[in-house]
Amino acid sequence: TNSETGAPELAEPHLRQLLGAAGLAVEYVRAEGNTLYLRGEEGEEIPVTDFAGGYGSVLLGHSHPDIVRCARELLDAGTPVHAQFSRHPYANRLAAELNRIVHRELGTEEPYFAIFANTGAEAVEAAVKHAEMDRVMRLADLRGELAKAAASARAAVDAGTATVPERLRARFGIVGAMDDATALRELVAHVTPLNEARLDRRPLFLALEGGFHGKLGLSVQLTHNESYRAPFRGLAAQARFVPRENPEALREIHERERGAVFALTVSGGRVDVVEREFPVFCAFLVEPVQGEGGIHVLSGEFAGEIQRFCAEIDCPVVVDEIQSGMGRTGTLLASSPLGLRGDYYVLAKTLGGGIAKTSAMLVRQARYRPEFEIVHSSTFAKDSFSCTVALKVLELLEADDGAVYRAARERGAALRAVLDGVAADFPEQVREVRGAGLMQGLEFHDQSAAASDSVRELAATGLFGYFLAGHLLREHRVRTFPTASALNTLRFEPSVRLSDVELDRLDVGLRDVCRVLAAGDGARLLGR
Ligand code: PMP
Secondary structure, rough: OOOOOOOOOOOHHHHHHHHHHHHHHOOOOEEEOOOEEEEEOOOOOOEEEEEEHHHHOOOEEEHHHHHHHHHHHHHHHHOOOOOOOOOOOHHHHHHHHHHHHHHHHHOOOOEEEEEOOOOHHHHHHHHHHHHHHHHHHHHHHHHHHHHHHHHHHHHHOEEEEEOOOOHHHOOOOOOOOOOHHHHHHHHHHHHHHHHHHHHHHOOOOEEEOOOOOOOOOOOHHHOHHHHHHHEEEEOOOOEEEEEOOOHHHHHHHHHOEEEEEEEEEEEEEEEEEEEEEEOEEEEEOOEEEOOOOEEEEOOOOHHHHHHHHHHHHHOOOEEEEOOOOEEEEEEOOOOHHHOOOOOOEEOOOHHHHOOOOOOOEEEEEEHHHOOOHHHHHOOOOOOOHHHHHHHHHHHHHHHHHHHHHHHHHHHHHHHHHHHHHHHHHHHOOEEEEEEEEOOEEEEEOOOOOOOHHHHHHHHOOOOOOHHHHHHHHHOEEEEOEEEOOOEEEEOOOOOOOOHHHHHHHHHHHHHHHHHHHOOOOHHHHOOO
16 A cells, blocks of 8 residues: 555556665656656645656657647647548658658668557567568578579479489488489479478577666567566577677677578589578667667667678668667767668657657668558558647757757766766766767766675665666655666666756756765665
8 A cells, every 4th residue: 555645556666666675666757857846744836857858768858848739739720630541641741751861870871661659668569570470481591592592403304404412412321223314203202391380490689788678478588687687588489699899700600590491402413402592581670879788889880790791691780779869979870870770770758749659660671571451550540630749749850950969968978077087086086978968878886895894785785877867866856777787877868958956956966875875875876
């Protein structure tokens, strides 16, 4: 039961209790710009500076007046929100606008087709599901080619223009005296089921260590965090995780996992069997800036290695821009300045302007399978409300010759300067500052071997970053959180409306946390 109201706690009571322990179980009653207002003990509103930024969904600020107005107008006009299986001009406008911006950033003209969804994880699932449909269709083409190759070998043998050499018969265990036509039949009967068994293998995904791509049945298998992923491994195909910035590992994984089938050929009057590689890897998932993994920026170099590797093995690249994209780092796609070219892009969070729940998956024409449109949909996706709100978001991003992108860069640099200043003054407490634009992380040193008993106790809770966040909220009215999979890293993803006064407040708060840690006063951080 809730200690304040006496009512039973039924909406995730366990989580509520954890938040309570870290001093984070407050209620926010209003949101505006970069401020959330929590309800104080007397019912008063207490402003809190929001660096968690809806975990990256409110780049433009909470309750942006233009977005609120847009939403209100749609509702006031009685716009049909759900009109499935009709023309969706707003969805088409949104897709066109996304294309225009993506083309500008990538310097390409190839169309990207859009499939809409509701959440980030759902758009990731749409992307990998599409990639799997494409892979299965490519496998079907390959089966056709194998059958054709077998048929032309048979024709050559029947016409007496090719033989089945002894060495080949021996390789596949075809023994005894028989004519070439019989030997060929035996050979085909032997390799066809072998090929089928190989082609039937489950696909594999490639993803980066530390990566986060969602928590649904399939997407959670692409998320590296073991505690989220492992219990559900039985639900979906598996990923092989590539250590960050390690191109060697790419080759090793490919060598270990690659798949090949036997294909018949005829050359120089002889039938032969060669191995042909087939696509085992369904997709390579990559975040240009890892969010939940602790704010790690992908290097342009490693992005290039991934790109070359995937081109070599014909594996599509899915660029997950759910947290990093939509202008947060100064461009619509955080990956475009890295030179990374995705076969797929996934966008969500800020796409909905902090009001609509919406996401989109973009897939380039060369990989696109129109059949997907018939087998994939959601009741709620592609609705007029979300699409029109998302269009408004793009309009705001692009307004004034990209003022929001510039602000993300400029405010990002100001935020970074504050974090770097704290790191410079507290090297014993702060391990590293990382990030791009308005997506920054500050990693604290591991405190599990700290001299102070209470700081060690704090580290042993396994919720280190949450307690630091609780302290910042309680004492400094600053809201931040550790990243989901790296609890020593606090994340900072405020809106472009971040002010210098708000930055000062963060500066004071972080320096206080560092001083408390330096003093070994873990009890204070534990809220005692
Ligand atoms: N991918 C990335 C990179 C994310 O940061 C997130 C959410 N943190 C997701 C996917 C999943 O999005 P959602 O929570 O909307 O399912």
